[in-house]
Amino acid sequence: MTDRFQFTLNATDGAARTGVIDTPRGQIRTPAFMPVGTAATVKAMMPESVRETGADILLGNTYHLMLRPGAERVDRLGGLHRFMNWDRPILTDSGGFQVMSLASLRKLTEEGVTFASHIDGSKHVLTPERSMEIQRLLGSDIVMAFDECPALPASEEEVANSMRLSMRWAQRSRDAFGDRPGHALFGIMQGGVTRDLREESAKALTGIGFDGYAVGGLAVGEGQEAMFGVLDYAPGFLPQDKPRYLMGVGKPDDIVGAVQRGIDMMDCVLPSRSGRTGQAWTRRGQVNIKNARHQDDPRPLDENCTCPACRSYSRGYLHHVFRAGEMISGMLLTWHNLHYYQELMAGLRAAIAEGRLDGFVADFHAARAEGDIEPLA
Numbered sequence: 001m002t003d004r005f006q007f008t009l010n011a012t013d014g015a016a017r018t019g020v021i022d023t024p025r026g027q028i029r030t031p032a033f034m035p036v037g038t039a040a041t042v043k044a045m046m047p048e049s050v051r052e053t054g055a056d057i058l059l060g061n062t063y064h065l066m067l068r069p070g071a072e073r074v075d076r077l078g079g080l081h082r083f084m085n086w087d088r089p090i091l092t093d094s095g096g097f098q099v100m101s102l103a104s105l106r107k108l109t110e111e112g113v114t115f116a117s118h119i120d121g122s123k124h125v126l127t128p129e130r131s132m133e134i135q136r137l138l139g140s141d142i143v144m145a146f147d148e149c150p151a152l153p154a155s156e157e158e159v160a161n162s163m164r165l166s167m168r169w170a171q172r173s174r175d176a177f178g179d180r181p182g183h184a185l186f187g188i189m190q191g192g193v194t195r196d197l198r199e200e201s202a203k204a205l206t207g208i209g210f211d212g213y214a215v216g217g218l219a220v221g222e223g224q225e226a227m228f229g230v231l232d233y234a235p236g237f238l239p240q241d242k243p244r245y246l247m248g249v250g251k252p253d254d255i256v257g258a259v260q261r262g263i264d265m266m267d268c269v270l271p272s273r274s275g276r277t278g279q280a281w282t283r284r285g286q287v288n289i290k291n292a293r294h295q296d297d298p299r300p301l302d303e304n305c306t307c308p309a310c311r312s313y314s315r316g317y318l319h320h321v322f323r324a325g326e327m328i329s330g331m332l333l334t335w336h337n338l339h340y341y342q343e344l345m346a347g348l349r350a351a352i353a354e355g356r357l358d359g360f361v362a363d364f365h366a367a368r369a370e371g372d373i374e375p376l377a
């Protein structure tokens, strides 16, 4: 245990890295996948079950929590860790991205963003200073700088102007965050798919100095090829000795490709959200449990998986409870999906540490190419 936030790089394999982030609330093994606990819960999961899947850290959403139940209320109730019964590290986003994607009547100025809540239409203001205050009230261990991400499609000039505004906000975030030992502030690189803008953004951020750096403005609908195109060079603009976080990614093959390109941390709602819509992720790709082919199938989702859904239930049962709208459907499939994601991360970490990432990635793609097990005759 440490009273400081500290990143230690243990091994590299090509551009890929594995290491450990030490925080006063525990270690985060990297590359790390962070389940998303939007409204102070990873939907359909008890926090101790989330931990059992292997998660070291959760993500909380500033935008959602500031609107409901409110950051000041969470603070009065003991902070987000106590409130949601998760005593390990929590990363909170800045709220900027979700204001742009969820709120209405948005007005963007140099000062910040004014918007109406998607819940009740009430008016709110987010600025770099207010975002830092909210994330402090929540008790977040890793705080994200407040940034702006242009809606796509955007011209290169719009992307450049937006990036430069985000860099001014990054400085204001740094100033407002102050000196908080044991807590980290991450800067967010912007610049769309333009190499020069990414480099300019990275220089501005490293000039300010952060505890870690996110690659922002990706996974917003540009497609995997364009995302990997940016990740082929963007992580190289960032310091070797600080964690690199790719926000909002992704599908298992996005994660593997990002790790190969030097990303240390990721988050995505996909494993939990798809668990509630009857979609499972396995070593052999995606399984749609809604399909009639599963209704008489006594076999588990994945015979090699050790999660509760695979250990104790058949595909036939999982199909039935989904069809019947039973809550256990979302619970079991979410658990399985989060378990699969964490097992993938553990496999990536071990492969990087042992210098066999290429073989691991080849096996990963080969298993997926096989597809799901054949239906029973």
Ligand SMILES: [Zn+2]
Binding pocket: 301, 302, 305, 306, 307, 308, 309, 310, 311, 336, 339
């Ligand atoms: Zn499973």
